[in-house]
Amino acid sequence: MSNPSPEARRLVVVGGVAAGLSAASRARKLDPTLHITVLERGPVVSYGACGLPYWIEGQVRERDELLVLSPETLARERNILVETNACVTEILHSRRRVVLHDGRCLPYDRLVLATGSTAVAPEITGLDAPHCFFAHTWQDFGGLHTFLQQRQPATAVVVGAGFVGLEMAGALRMRGVRVTVVDAGEHPLRWGETWFTQRIQQRLAQFQIELRTRHRVQRITDEALDDLPADMVIVAAGIRPATELAAQAGIALARNGAIAVDETLETNLPGVYAAGDCASTYHRVKRAADWVPLGTTANKMGLVAGANVTGARERFPGVVGTSIVRVCGLAVATTGLSPGAARQLGFDAISARISARSRPGYFFGEMLEVELVAERESGRLLGAAVLGERDVEGRINVVATALGAATTVDEFLFTDLCYSPPYATTWDPLLVAARQLRNARPNA
Amino acid sequence: MSNPSPEARRLVVVGGVAAGLSAASRARKLDPTLHITVLERGPVVSYGACGLPYWIEGQVRERDELLVLSPETLARERNILVETNACVTEILHSRRRVVLHDGRCLPYDRLVLATGSTAVAPEITGLDAPHCFFAHTWQDFGGLHTFLQQRQPATAVVVGAGFVGLEMAGALRMRGVRVTVVDAGEHPLRWGETWFTQRIQQRLAQFQIELRTRHRVQRITDEALDDLPADMVIVAAGIRPATELAAQAGIALARNGAIAVDETLETNLPGVYAAGDCASTYHRVKRAADWVPLGTTANKMGLVAGANVTGARERFPGVVGTSIVRVCGLAVATTGLSPGAARQLGFDAISARISARSRPGYFFGEMLEVELVAERESGRLLGAAVLGERDVEGRINVVATALGAATTVDEFLFTDLCYSPPYATTWDPLLVAARQLRNARPNA
Structure with a gap:
């Protein structure tokens, strides 16, 4: 389907943040004469979305510092045409055209969908209140920042104890706001082990942030969310792949709800690729399709899709699900599967958990906690969690x-x-954890 | 040869630092009734030898902080008998006995040689001068420290620009001594690439430490080494495996001069194992035997030898040659082969070198330099160097x-x-380096 053909001269990319611009840039590199248009529904492209909570915190002084490449630079240096505030409303694949909100039609020979993800709206009354904010898009954060500056809220509730929820809780606390985090589930960050949840809860408590798990909320009022004081409400209750456009065009979705792609990231429509948060991926530990929306993955998928639209046959091998988040100074990193998640998937999982210094005491080594998970019979590693003040990122990467x-x-x-x-x-x-884990295996 | 046998009741370990005590401890764990004796020729066992330069520097306040386990603790908690100042002068393998300096004979059923390494004495006149010190053993550092305290030298020459030479140069500089480092070779730390050597030279120069490469010295006098002012001389001109005892007993040595062992770390004499600096190992990138004397390797080899003396059949898979050293604050890490070393071994090596931030600028990310090496045809990674102020160790480990x-x-x-x-x-x-390296490959 994606063999190079002389008529494949027009590439349209829908979405201009991580995956979309990676795809466009790679395609340009491999094919200097391709006509490339990137359509972004938001006001800006090419920004470090994961930096937005740190703008709220104050670590990033100006939001514009998060902009990497402007449409002008992309046009001038990479010959990539970028339209912002350009909302694609329909894909007419039989005619190889996308339709824009203003009625214009744009022809393509190859199409990359990098439509990203959408914040999930939980069932709470009053989500449209002026002091209630999602924390997902550039615009969300703009509104939120203005509100903070102008209204100086004293209290806030964050709905959702995922990455963004915990980052936002910390950011608001740094600004002096009293914060409560609520989550309908039992465990923050989904590692799902009790010790892990306790560490996060303890760290938040040190910063006077209360985390209420298994806590469902119902109704936002002017000063509260149910009975919790809330001059401000942040909704960070998860995201879902933005697939409406794809689905309407007859593009198949995976069971996880994201756009189904093969190893080359092509969808079921020939010449149409998907990359980033909107796309399903392969989880190399689960050995199954999964949806793992992260910026690093989006960039890598964009690289592959961008090569393949020019006729290459690169493969995206998938992910192992690595993440790290700072929770009030504590580095919390996981990769692969937790013991519980592994067992739920049918693995006979064993695990070891240890605490050990990352460096000698005389070089200010601090204790790290490491949980290492493996399959009992084969001994194959399945996952790990590493928590500590520092020296965490390198270890989870190993x-x-x-x-x-x-x-x-x-x-x-x-x-x-x-x-x-x-x-x-x-x-x-x-390796201390590995030694202990080995001793837990048969014949060890 | 090493099947468990009821009469294998006596284990003697020669050497009580990293490999020796790892072996003894592992053997004890797996066999609670084995009779274990560790013979150490030095005055102490179980110490962090790599921490000694940091005692000179002042980061470690008391040398005794580097002691991990005392003979008393080892006896009480692990039922391991330790003799210090116990020099083994001969192995009588036909009679399964070791002879000690005082004439005593100790019987063994299994023997682990962990005799470590010896400092190389370069051909310099005056190495026996009272202001000339090796920097290898606990005792060496004791003498050196006393001299520094009592004599407050103003100038020093360090002979040898390897790990210990550069650490000692930095340590002396921290104490206000003016230091020159001389090395007969062209490149410090043996990565052997010009850019790498320049970085080290630059960093040393910032600290007013002069590094003279391709510089042979001849004669130590009271106040100088040749024409270089030297109230003190530190000789750190390399180490060699301590194999005299083994060789005399008819134990085969590898071509690299270290004790030849099989994957189970058994020597050519049945029931006699070797581990740590004295032993040859397998280099997994070179796919050949090599001698890579490092504390981490010594501990791992000890673990394997200690298991196998109890009848296990564990394998030591070898090393890839990973190291890190701090050069006046700069973290300098390498693993595997440099481009030049790879080519010398016959690999068609390609490499990419990049500079990139380890974190965003707004989180104080600093530039790292990464050189990544691969085999052109197969694409197999062969090695890397990573240099920077911090965030280096995790990356070399990846x-x-x-x-x-x-x-x-x-x-x-x-x-x-x-x-x-x-x-x-x-x-x-x-990954930035990997992208660049991939582009340098055929069909990339």
Whole structure:
């Protein structure tokens, strides 16, 4: 379907943030003569969306610092035509055209859908109140920031204890707001283990942020959400893939609700690709399709889709589900599957949890907590959580790399990690966990 | 040879630092009734040898802080008998006995040699001068520290620009000593690439430490080494495996000069194992035997030898050659092969070198330099160097993990590394380098 053809001269990309612009830029690199148009429904393209909570916190001084490439730069330096505030309302694939909100039709030979995700609206009365904000788009954060500046709320409730919910709770607390976080589920950040949930709860409590799990809310009023004081409400109750446009055009969706793609990221419509938050991906530990919407994945998928629209046959191998989030200074990182998640998927999972210093005490080493998960019989690593004040990101990345290579715990134990007192201990906490996990296996 | 046998009741371990005590402790864990004796020729066992330069620097206040387990603790808690100042002079393997310096004979059923390494004495006149010190053993550092305290030298020359030489140069500089480092070779730390050598030279120069490469020295006098002012001389001109005892006993050595062992770390003498600096190991990138004396490796080899003396058949898979050293604040880490080393070994090596921030600027991200090396045809990763102020150790460990799994650069590009602004960028510097390296490959 995607063999190079002389007539494949027009690429249209719907969505201009991570996946969309990665795709457009890669296509340009590989094909200098392709006609490339990026259509973005929002007012800006190419921005660091994950930095927005840090603008609220004050770490980023101006929101515009998060802009990477302007439409002008993209036109001048990459010969990519960008339209902002351009909402695609329909895909007419039989005629190879997209229809814009203003009635214009744009022809394409190849189409990349990078429509991203949409905030989920929970069933709460009063979501349209002027002091209630989603925390997903550039515009959401604009409104939220203005409100904070002008109204100086004393109290806030954050609905949802996921990445953005916890980042926003911390950001508001840094501004002196008293914050409560509520979540309908039992565990924040979905690792789903009690010790992990406790660490987050403890850390939030240190910052006078109350986390109420298994807590459903109903009604926003002027000063409260149910009985919780709330001069402001932030809704961060999850996101879902933005697939309406695709579905209307007859593009197949995966069971997880995202756009189904093959390894080359092509959809069931020939010449139409999907990348980023709107697309389903392959989870290399689960060995099944999954939806893991993250900026890093979006960029990588964009790279692959952008190559393949020019006739390449690159494969996106999938993800292992690595993430990190700062919870009031605590680095909380996970990759792969938690023990509970693994068991739910039918794995006979075993796990080990240890605390160990990341560096010698005389180099200010602090304790890390590591939970390492493996399949009992094969010994294959399934996942890990690493928590600590610092030195966390490198360690979760080591496990992520091992997961990508389907490493067993016996192999992992002999990973040749670096050591010198300013940077590490002779037995890295990861390997301490691996030793303990190995001892839990049969014949170990 | 090493099947469990009821009469294998006595384990003797020669050497009580990293490998030796790891072996003894593991053996004890797996066999509670084994009789275990550790013979250490030095005055102390179980210490963090790599921390000694940091005692000189002042980061470690008392040398005793580096002691991990005392002979008393080892006896009480692990039922391991430790003799310090116990020098083994001969192995009588036909009679399964070791002979001690005082004439005593100790019988063994299994023997682990963990005799470590010895400092190389370069051909310099005056190495026995009272102001000339090696920097290898606990005792070396004791003498050196006393001299510094009592004599307050104003100038020093460090002979050798390896790990310890550069650490000692930094440590002396922190104490106000003016330091020159000389090395007979062209490149410090053996990465052997010009840019890498320049970075180290530049960093040292910032601290007023002069590094003279390709510089041979001849003669130590009271106040100088040749024409270089030297109230003190530190000799850190490399180490070699301590194999005299083994060689005399008819134990075969590898071509690299270290004790030859099989995958189970058994030597050519049945029931005699070797682990740590004295032993040869397998380099998983070179796919050949190599000698890579490091504390982490010593601990891991000890673990394997300690299991196998109790009848297990564990394998030590080898190393990829990962190291990190702080050079006056700069973290300098390498793993696997440099482009030059790879080519010398016959690999058709390609490499990419990039600079990129480890985190966004608004989270104080600093530039890292990454050099990534791969085999042209297969794409297999061969090595990496990572240099920067911080965030270096985690990244070299990711490459080390990938090298252990024989990952190709195409696979590596899709490693699912974590991202959140306080900790990383969406395109990690490692992946930026991988992208560039992929573009340098055929059909990329």
